[in-house]
Amino acid sequence: MHQPAQDSARYREGLAVRRSVLGDAHVDRASKASTEFDQPFQQLITEAAWGTVWARPGWSKRERSMVTLALLAALGHGEEVAMHVRATANTGATREDICEAFLHVAIYAGVPAANRAIKIAKEVFAEMDAQGDNAK
Incomplete structure (x- = not known):
């Protein structure tokens, strides 16, 4: 399966926002439970939901x-x-x-x-x- 681009700026920003909203414990649990099968999904939500939408300026x-x-x-x-x-x-x-x-x-x-x-x-x-x- 595809190896995530966890070194991309969008991924790093998304991970930081995800942690700030959901908390380290939740993100650590999700990360630990991630498998090769769902890793592309975890990358998608980290980059798209957290690194793009939640990280946008304008809304708190x-x-x-x-x-x-x-x-x-x-x-x-x-x-x-x-x-x-x-x-x-x-x-x-x-x-x-x-x-x-x-x-x-x-x-x-x-x-x-x-x-x-x-x-x-x-x-x-x-x-x-x-x-x-x-x-x-």
Whole structure:
């Protein structure tokens, strides 16, 4: 399989942004779990999502976090919703911000999608509170 270009500037920038948003522990786990099969995917998301989109100027990490949560909720991607709710501890998006994003989801993408996302967020908040790692 293809060997990643982990020395590219976009990859390095993407990795730094990914770590700043998701945290070192998450990125280290994903890296450790990566295999030859999914390495091209890991390179793609690191360069494209993190090194291109999340690294763009103009929007703060808080704003990108809110939009990302709304899109993931609207599309029904529960695991990703949970991951990005946890990431708000690093992006500055508050629980009120998340609530507002999910209210938009309810109107523009449907109440069931927002209801599921709210349920997931409440579970993640409970975990974060129990660990003392909470974004207010």
